[in-house]
Structure formats: structure tokens, C-alpha cells
Amino acid sequence: MAEAESPEVVIVGAGFSGLCAGIQLLRRGIRDFVILDAAESVGGVWRHNTYPGVAVDIPSATYSFSFEPNPGWSRAFAPGEEVRAYAEHCATKYKLRPHLRLNTRVEKAEFDSGANRWRVSTSDGGTEYSARFLVCAVGPLDQPRNPDIPGLDGFAGKIVHTARWDHGHDLAGRRVAVIGTGASGLQVIPEIAARAAHLDVYQRTPIWVFPKVDFAIPRGVRRLFRALPPVQRLVRLVTTAVSEVVMVLGIVHYSKAPFLVRGAELLCRAHLRRQVPDRALRRKLTPRYGFGCKRPSFSNAYFPAFTRPNVALVTEPIERVTASGIVTRDGVERPVDTLVLATGFKILEPGATPPFPVVGLGGVELGEHWDRERYHAYEGLSVPQAPNFWMMNGPYTVTGASWFSIIEAGTTHIVRVLAEARRRRAARVAVRVGPHDAFTADMRRRMRGTILAQPSCARSNSYYFDKRGEAPYIRPQSGLYVWRRARTFDLDDYEFTR
Ligand SMILES: Cc1cc2nc3c(=O)[nH]c(=O)nc-3n(C[C@H](O)[C@H](O)[C@H](O)COP(=O)(O)OP(=O)(O)OC[C@H]3O[C@@H](n4cnc5c(N)ncnc54)[C@H](O)[C@@H]3O)c2cc1C
Numbered sequence: 001m002a003e004a005e006s007p008e009v010v011i012v013g014a015g016f017s018g019l020c021a022g023i024q025l026l027r028r029g030i031r032d033f034v035i036l037d038a039a040e041s042v043g044g045v046w047r048h049n050t051y052p053g054v055a056v057d058i059p060s061a062t063y064s065f066s067f068e069p070n071p072g073w074s075r076a077f078a079p080g081e082e083v084r085a086y087a088e089h090c091a092t093k094y095k096l097r098p099h100l101r102l103n104t105r106v107e108k109a110e111f112d113s114g115a116n117r118w119r120v121s122t123s124d125g126g127t128e129y130s131a132r133f134l135v136c137a138v139g140p141l142d143q144p145r146n147p148d149i150p151g152l153d154g155f156a157g158k159i160v161h162t163a164r165w166d167h168g169h170d171l172a173g174r175r176v177a178v179i180g181t182g183a184s185g186l187q188v189i190p191e192i193a194a195r196a197a198h199l200d201v202y203q204r205t206p207i208w209v210f211p212k213v214d215f216a217i218p219r220g221v222r223r224l225f226r227a228l229p230p231v232q233r234l235v236r237l238v239t240t241a242v243s244e245v246v247m248v249l250g251i252v253h254y255s256k257a258p259f260l261v262r263g264a265e266l267l268c269r270a271h272l273r274r275q276v277p278d279r280a281l282r283r284k285l286t287p288r289y290g291f292g293c294k295r296p297s298f299s300n301a302y303f304p305a306f307t308r309p310n311v312a313l314v315t316e317p318i319e320r321v322t323a324s325g326i327v328t329r330d331g332v333e334r335p336v337d338t339l340v341l342a343t344g345f346k347i348l349e350p351g352a353t354p355p356f357p358v359v360g361l362g363g364v365e366l367g368e369h370w371d372r373e374r375y376h377a378y379e380g381l382s383v384p385q386a387p388n389f390w391m392m393n394g395p396y397t398v399t400g401a402s403w404f405s406i407i408e409a410g411t412t413h414i415v416r417v418l419a420e421a422r423r424r425r426a427a428r429v430a431v432r433v434g435p436h437d438a439f440t441a442d443m444r445r446r447m448r449g450t451i452l453a454q455p456s457c458a459r460s461n462s463y464y465f466d467k468r469g470e471a472p473y474i475r476p477q478s479g480l481y482v483w484r485r486a487r488t489f490d491l492d493d494y495e496f497t498r
Helices: 016-027 080-093 183-195 219-227 229-252 258-275 279-285 366-373 403-423 433-447 479-488
Strands: 009-012 033-036 106-112 117-122 129-131 133-136 158-161 175-179 198-202 311-314 318-321 325-328 333-335 338-341 389-391 428-431 494-497
Touching: 009 016, 009 117, 009 129, 016 033, 016 080, 016 403, 117 133, 133 403, 175 183, 183 198, 219 229, 229 258, 229 479, 258 279, 279 311, 389 403, 403 428, 403 479, 403 494, 428 433
Parallel strands: 009 033, 009 133, 133 389, 158 338, 175 198, 175 338, 198 311
Antiparallel strands: 106 117, 117 129, 318 325, 325 333, 428 494
């Protein structure tokens, strides 16, 4: 084990969450921190997901830090490569590079309650870090999930997961199968359809798809955004407000505005009708669960892909994979030479949440604790069992508009507590049981009124739900409320000990 580094704060993850935590620390004058990431560069999901067609699925104006508008977005919905470049830009502009420790995978973190410090071990004899405070900023969409299908390991052709695309593998002239029709499948399927000789798409659950109001942003407009940043901020305000209203009214307060959910479904159905003339095909592509139970998306190219002569939609469940094909439950085997897994990520399970063992007070490992006791954390960030620790993107964090609202609220909360701990010269800070339990009970009560608690979600197969059928990622409140709360929660909800 190499010599230990002992910074005041260790942040794990150099995606947008980790970068934002670093930026906020520097703004508060806290300079003694490192950001560890297993990857060789920053950007998180945008570094890992480079499949053809990858792009944001909310307007780019909203998908950016509120304090760092990007006048350079080429389209209303920016391609993934531009988002990755934006992350690099932020790392440079906000002087985070000296703090980065890349190619450094965290394997375990354990709280030393005698010293009130976290011992953070990294991979393969890497440096061990000892830090007063630990921020886990690893997003939930980081570890690719392979489907549990018999025979997958014996497949003799090429297997590619969308989150780890192999750009050296040419799809031209191949027989390809895509398993999965979620947000990534929706983006990659039209691209593969245009290249492959034949494409079978295996769909378990259809997705609600909106028309995508996407367009190239004219140079003149980009120049205007560069010269007058308030204009772009205004655009951001509008796109964010629209996304927020749709998501909050559609999911959280859906019973107060059922017409909105109904309207969203009607719009998606009309989009499908316009693009797919074949009634039987349309029926297969129509979701049987309520809008809002599963992440919807936007595309103008997804439905037309299924009308191409080289594309088949298979809705019969997969029974097994053979060396050269896929057998469905009706006994039909379809030959395949490239298998594309658009099957998402490991989330809400031990080993994934958190992504490495985090051992707090009394030897409590957080993943096991949450698996046993249900997923919970004060403001989605901290638990009494783990002092000096915050997990970003934790339970009850996902609000309406964009991940950036979640990230900025989370880092505001964390840095407020860190600054207060410094002010009080506290060596240990832990959320008190009372506020933690009250917050958790409030979230669970509010969840009962959301669309996610409705029977119409039962058939959605959504990653929002855990093995108990609960949706503990979603925060049943508006992004605006969470933004305000991060600035106003009572710091005495934490216990500060010298
Ligand atoms: C394809 C795709 C498209 C998306 N599009 C949108 C969108 O349009 N709008 C939206 O709001 N959200 C979108 N999201 C959600 C996205 O996850 C968030 O927007 C956001 O980028 C998450 O950032 P993060 O920093 O929290 O996590 P991540 O980006 O996942 O970053 C986590 C980092 O932690 C590192 N890491 C993981 N484990 C370890 C370890 N043990 N040790 C050290 N480092 C580790 C990883 O290498 C990674 O760099 C999308 C997600 C995906 C996958």
C-alpha cells in the first residue's frame, strides 16, 4: 500500500456530482480535498456512455450548472460528446485538476471512530486515504447491468453493453439483436437500424415517447448567448420550469392534475399513430402502465425504425441465448451475431448502493443496512450510522427537472454542514436520529400520493422500484422546494462534536 494522503475531504466520483462538490468546497475556501475516480478522465456517465445516438433527454439549457451556462451547445438536445467536453471544461475552469486522482478505484471506506476519520482504500495497492469527511458522489447509473438470461455466457458472437460501447466493432452487414427499450435503447436503436443488415429488438416493456423538439442552435443565437449570458439564463429558466411542472404535476401531484398525465399519454399516443401506420405494431409499442411510472423519453427516430424492412420487434419473452442466437418462449430461434445489451444499470441493490462497502459506526455496512431496513437518508444524503459522510444521489433525491438541480441542492447542503463543522471546530458531525426519522416518515407518507404508488405502475418494470416495490429514489417534492430547503434546513439537525 502506497503512502497515505490525508486530506480534509475525499470526494469519490468525478462526474458532475463530484465536480460540483469540488467547486462548492473551493467557493467556501475549503481547499484541502481530493476527488478520486476509477476512470482516466472526468465526466462520469458521459465518459462511459458513448453509444451511437447518445444525447441528453432534457433540453441542454437545463442540463448544465446554473452558474455555468454553456453558449456552445450545438443542439437543443446536446449530443453526449458535448456534455463530456463540458465536464472537462468545468474541471479546468474551476481549477479542479490539482485535486483529481484519476485511475483510482475506491474499494472500501471505513470510519475510524477513535480518530473520527474515514479510511478509504483504493484498488491494487493504491494509495490509502485518511479523510475527516467523505462524500460519495458516484451516480446510480454507473455499473452496467447484464440481464439474467440463461446461456448469455455461452454466446459465441459479440456482446456490447450500451454503457461500454466498442467503437472498433463495425455493425455494417451484421445481424444484430438489441435487448432493452429504455432510455438508452431508444437512442441507439435507430442508429443500429440504419447500419445493420438486420435488427431484432427484444422489448419487455414499451416506453412512453414524446416528439422531440430538437434543432441545431443557429450560430447567431450561440453568439448572442456568449455575448449576453442573461439571455441564455432566461432560456434555461423557461426549459427548467416546463420540465419541472410536467414532472412534479405528472408524478408527485398527479391526483391534483390527472388531466396532465392523460394529456401526456394522448400526446405520446398521437406521436406513435403519426409515425407507425400498422395497428398491430402500434399496439405492441403502446405502454400498458401510466405515464410517469417509468422514465419517459423524446425521439422522432425511434418509432420509424420499427417500420424499416430490416427491423423486427420481438415481444415474446426471451427463454435463452444459444451460441448463435436467441430463443423466445414460443420456441423460435432468431440468429444473431452481435448482441447489444441496452439493459441499464445495477441500482438499489447491495454492492451497487453504495458502490463499495461503507462501514460506519458499530461496523454497520450501509448497503446491507439499507437492504435490511429500507432505503432512507436525511434529505437523501446522510444517516446517523455514518458520521462525516454524505452520499449524493441517495434515497429521495430525484426531483423534477434535471440532475443538475439535484446535484446543486445536494452539494449546497453538504458544504453548509462542512463549513459549520469547521466553524465549530467539530471533529465529528452526524445527523440526529430525530430529524432523520421525521424526514424519512414524511417522504414515505408523501410517496403514497404519487403516481408511483398507483396500481397502474405495476407493469412498468421501472428502475425506480426496488425489490419491495417501493420507489425510494424519487423525492415527492418539487425541485424548487428542495433548492430552498438545502439553503434553509436547520444545521442543528446535525450533532457537532469536538
Ligand atoms: C446515457 C445516460 C444519459 C443520461 N441523460 C440524462 C439527461 O438527459 N438528463 C438528466 O437529468 N440525467 C441524465 N442522466 C442521468 C445522469 O446519471 C446524471 O445526469 C449525472 O450525469 C450523474 O452524474 P454523477 O456525477 O452523479 O454520476 P456519474 O456520472 O455516474 O459519475 C460517477 C463517477 O464515479 C466513478 N466511480 C464509480 N465507482 C467508483 C469507485 N468505486 N471508485 C472511484 N470512482 C468510482 C465513475 O467512474 C464515474 O466517473 C443520464 C444517464 C445516462 C447513463
